[in-house]
Structures are given as C-alpha cells and as structure tokens.
Amino acid sequence: MSLPPVKTRERLSEVRYEIRGELARRARELEGQGRKLIKLNIGNPGAFGFRAPEHLQRAIADRIADTDPYTHQQGLPQAREAIAAFHKQRGTPNASPERVFVGNGVSELIDLSLRALLNPGDEVLLPSPDYPLWSAATILNDGRPVYYRCLPENGFLPDPAEIASLVSSRTRAIVLINPNNPTGAAYPRELLEQIVAIAQRHKLLLMCDEIYDSILYGEAKFEPIAPIAGDLPCLSFGGLSKVHRACGWRVGWAVLSGDPVASGNLHHAMDLLGALRLCANVPGQFAIEAALHGEDTIAPLCAPGGRLFEARRAVIESVDQSRHLRLVAPAGALYAFPAVTGAAAEGFDDHRFALELLETEDVLVVPGSSFNVPYRNHFRVTLLPQPDDLREVFRRVERLLDRYAQADAGAQAAVA
Template sequence: MPPSSLKTRERLSEVRYEIRGELARRARELEAQGRTLIKLNIGNPGAFGFRAPAHLQRAIVDGIDQTDPYTHQQGLPAAREAVAAHYRKRGTPNATPERVFLGNGVSELIDLSLRALLNPGDEVLLPSPDYPLWSAATILNDGRPVYYRCLPENGFLPDPDEIEALVSSRTRAIVLINPNNPTGANYPRELIERIVAVAARHGLLLLCDEIYDSILYDGAGFQPIAPLAGDVPCLSFGGLSKVHRACGWRVGWAVLSGDPLAIGEFHHAMDLLGALRLCANVPGQFAVEAALHGDNTIDALCAPDGRLYEARRAVIDSVAASRHLQLVAPAGALYAFPAVAGAAAEGFDDHRFALELLETENVLVVPGSSFNVPYRNHFRVTLLPQPDELREVFQRIERVLDRRADRDADGGSARAALG
C-alpha cells in the first residue's frame, strides 16, 4: 500500500514570497542549462561584489576564540550595550541593554515579535506594498494582515487617516517600513508623528523596520520612529545586512521602547521566545560595536559618484528615457519600483512580464504584486549592480515592453478591421 501524502500546515497556502519563489527556481534551471542571468530579485550586496567593511571582519576574527559557548538569549552584553548606546544617541527613550534583542537577522526577530504579540485572529496593519515577510510572519503566527495603501500618486507614503479607519477591536500593531522596501519611500517627521498618534489613541504596538536607516540619497534625512513615540510601545529593528553589507552573518537587533508598565509583559514574551531558540549567531555579534561606533562606510556609497547613488541614477535616467515606464524616484533603500504605463500597460500582468523577461532577456525581477498590492503593473529591481549593468537591464526591459506594445497595437488593428 503506497504511503499517504504528508500533510503540511494549511495556512502556508496563504503565504507568498516570490523574491525566492517560482521565478527564482526557473532562473536556477536556466543557469543549469548554461545561461548567464542578471538577477535583480534580492537585495544581497555580497552577490554584487560588495564586502562587509574590513574593521567588522577584524572584530569577528579578534573575538572568534570566545564564540564557542551559547550566549545570553538576548545577545552578547557588549553587543547589546553598543546597540543601546547607538539608539540613545538618536533619542530613543530608555534605550538600555536589557531592552535590546539580538537575532539571526531581522527576519527571525520579526517572527519572534509577532509570535509574542498575536492571538489567533488578531490583526496587524501592514503597508501595501510591503516586504512580504511581514505578511507571511503575521499569517504563520495566526494573525490577519490588514493593508493600508501607500499609493504611487502619493509618493508611496501612507495616509494616517486611512490607517486609523482600519483599526478594529482586533488590531494589535502598526508596521512601518522606513526607508521602504520595495518603493524607496522615506517618511517625513510630520507623517510619522500622525501615525504615532494613531497608535497612542488605540493602544497599538509600533513595529518599525528600519534596516535601511542609513541608505539615503539626495540629502534625504532619516527620522527614527522611537524618539517620536515616547511612551507608546515601539519595537525598532536594525541590523548588519544592508547598511554594513553583511547579509550572510545573520545579525539583527530589535530595541523595545515605551512605557515600562505597558511593555513589561511583551518584553518577557520576547525573552522567553529568544531563550527557546537558545541564542543568535555568536561570531557575528562581535561585529556590532565596530559597525555602530566605528568608521562610517555607507555615506560615500550613497553620495554623488558613489556606487549606489550612480546605480540609482542609472535607473532614474533609464526610466526617463523609456516609452513605457514611470518611476517614483527612491529616496532610500536598495530598490526601485517602476510602473508600466501607456500602451504596454493594457492588460499587463506583472508575473507574465517577469517570466518573459527572464526567458527572453536573461533578467530576473520581482513582480510588483508579490508585495501585496492590488495592481499588477509594477516590478522591483535592486540597485546593487554596477550602473552600466543596470542601463543594460533597462534596455532589455524596453525590448520586452516594445514587443508587448507592438503586439497589442497589431491586435487592436486586426480587431478594428474585423469590426
């Protein structure tokens, strides 16, 4: 008798992560056939020739003989103090080592925080577009994502009045991704203050994904949320993966702020869940102090003539020269989120476009609908390749969109002749 199929968790059917999904699997098949691809689906600096700064590497080497044992479940004391000092400097209230949690990347800490917070059926207000891990972690911890719109016509900034209108008796938290992935939007102080006021009125936790906090362009400034939140419970996420180009080290942190009486039970829950996974990667934690209190290595990359700045410029210029594309220029982070417009947008499906681009032009992008938006005319690219390579990518994108527009024009002419 053949064995029965092994069943999996039903809620997994609700989870989408196209960044490493079906298209990425097809890309691996094409590479196995000998094709050379330009893969723009993941913000992975090391895959594009970036290296973690040398002083961070030295810090790990110097501490390696101390990394064999488990550490405290919240992280190495010195690393937690370094994080706390950094957040105190930028105004986070009551930033102490006891309120800092080290994790295996921000990804793990997002999951732990939602597991600590949610009961079945509880709701989390998420931006649309969002980084899809937030939606997935909400669903897999038995919560319900409720999306507030960040519309392109508003520069991908949210409307605080719409956020408040979505609050229900089951709402537990508001997620803010700033600077934003996938859009590159950077939230101004006045907007954040209004969202903080919504959280205060309704007793909600602010979950603040600030992993791109120092990746900013054209003089944009970063406004951390915790200093504006004050006594409102707030969990601020950061890490080494993006600003410090050390994705593979899996070092992230979360800093809990707010009224001690309001956050005490949640703090205990985070500590318990951290203890159950024993501890985060220890060697990488030795780089935290060097990262936060050593030489600044990101600003030059984001300034004119810096590699990230010039890559962003290449995307902006390529879109401006396109017959088919529009773009809200990213103010921060490592991505652009172009829209297809005009004739090429008629009946456009972002997934079919991404597959055609991969199959015919050897370029892998992420369909915009993967980021939990209702429209299907956007796609995301990372700004990590060299500027000339990005210019080449957009020439290939233009060829695909030209073919699409021409096919639609020919189909329209044929239909008119038949009519």
C-alpha cells in the same frame, strides 16, 4: 504500498515569497543550462561584489576564540550595550541593554515578536506594498494582515486617515518599513507624528523595520520613530545585513522602547521565545559595536559618485528615456519599483512579464504584486549591480515592452 503524502500547515497556502520563489527556481534551471543571467531579485550586497567593512571583519576575527559557547538569549552583553548606546544617541526613550534583543537577522526577530504579540484572529496593519515577510509572519502566527495603501501617486507614502479608518477592536500593531522596501520611500517626520498619534489613541504597538536607515540619497532624511513615540511601546528593528553589507552573518536586533511597565509583558514573552532558540549567531555579534560606533562606510556609497548613488541614477535615467515606464525615484533603501504604463500596460500581468523577461532577456526581477498590492503593473529591481549593468537591464526591459506595445497596436488595428 505507497504512503500518503505528509500533510503540511494549511495557512502556508496564504503565504507568498516570490523573491525566492518560482521565478528564482526557474532562474537556477536556466543557469544550469549555461545561461548567464542578471539577477535583480534579492537585495544581497555580497552577490554583487560588496564586502562587509574590514573593521567589522577584524572585530570578529579578533574574538573568534570566544565564539564557541552559547550566549544570553537576548545577545552578547557588549553587543546590546552598543545597540542601546546607539539608540540613546538617537533619542530613543528608555533604551537600555536589557531591552535589546539580538537575533539571526531581522527576519527572525519579526517572526519572534509577532509570535509574542498575537492571539488567533488579531490584526496587524501593514503597508501595501510591504516586504512580504511581514505578511507571512503575521499569517503564520495566526494573525490577520490588514493593509493600508502606499500609493504611487502619493510618492508611496501612506495616508494617516486611511490607517486610522482600518483600526478595529482586534488591531494590535501598526508596522512601518522606513526607508521602504520595495519602493524606497522615506517617511517625513510630520507623517510619522500622525501615525504615532493614531497608535497612542488606540494603544497600539509600533513596529518599525529600519534595516535601511542609513541608505539615503540626495536630500532624503531618516527619521527614527522611537523618539517620536516617546512612552508608547515601540519595537525598532535594525541589523548588519544592508547598511554594513553583511547579509550572511545573520545579525539583527530589535529595541523595545517606551514605558517599561506598559511593555513588560511583551518583553518577557520575547525573552522566553528567545530562550527557546537558545541564542543568536555569536560570531557576528562581535561586529556590532564596530558597526554602530566605528567608521561610516555607507554614506560614501550613497553620495554622488558612489556606487549606489550612480546605480540609482542609472535606473532613473533609464526610466526617463523609456516609452513605457514611470518611476517614483527611491529616496532610500536598495530598490526601485517602476510601473509599466501606456500601450505596453494593456492587459499587462506582472508575473507573466517577469517570466518572459527571464526566458527571453535573461533578467530576473520580482513582480510587483508579490509585495501585496492589488495592481499588477509594477516590478522591483535592486540597485546593487554596477550602473552599466542596470542600463543594460533596462534596455532589455524596453525591448520586451516594445513587443507588448506592438502587440497591443496590432490588436487595436485588427479591431478597427
């Protein structure tokens, strides 16, 4: 007798995460057949030869004998002290160890904080494009994502007037991703001040994903939002995975700033949820103090001659030489978000393009629509490969887009 299939949560049908989805599964199949792929779908430094800095590795190794027990649900006291001190240096109001939460990466803390905040039907204002975990966590915690546009013609920066127009009686929070994934936009202070003013006017929580805070190029500057927000409750997210190239350690943190009385209920809710999962990964927490108060190892990688800077240069120059692409140059983070234009863009579908690029050119990218945008002519690449590898990627992209443009020209000629 056959058993009926196990039913799963209906809202999962609304969740997308193509970064590790269907295309990534097809890539594994092709690799199983012996194909050598260039995979640009995940911002995973260790997969491209980067290593976590040695002084962080030593910090864990020196304390490995102390990592067996559970720790406090909010994290190791010395780790939270180091995070609070780092935020005090930035000017974060009311930054204290008691208001720091350490989690298994920022991903866990995004889910935990939204679970603490949302009742069914509550709304969260999210950027479009967004990192899709934010949408997924909102949906799976019974909230409703409401998107404000970050348009390429505006440098992928949001319009505060549009954000204000989207606020309703059910809105609970405004989410910012700065520097942005997938676009690399870095938000100027004046823009952040306008968004803070909206949140203050409507008594909204600010949630700022700042995991790429020190990955900046050229004259770009990172502006933390908590000092601007002042007494307004604000959650600032950071971690070791990107700036410190330690993704697998799963160490992230959230700092709850602003008026402690106004945010007291949220603090207690997050503490309860943290306790239910006992604690975060302990060994990685011993690296936090060394990461935040030790040697700066990311700035040289982002400066001219540094690997990330030169990878970004390779992408910019490749797009400049392309007949079919345009790009808003990323100011920060680990990604570029090119657009397909002209004849190659006629009838273009980003998912079909990504699949064909994988099948015919052995390159894996993420379709732009995976980041919750209404248009379908963008794709995301990571800047982590060697610069020459990225130049080769864009030669292959150009070959495929040439075929698209030629097909369009043939169709136009047939009509004529």
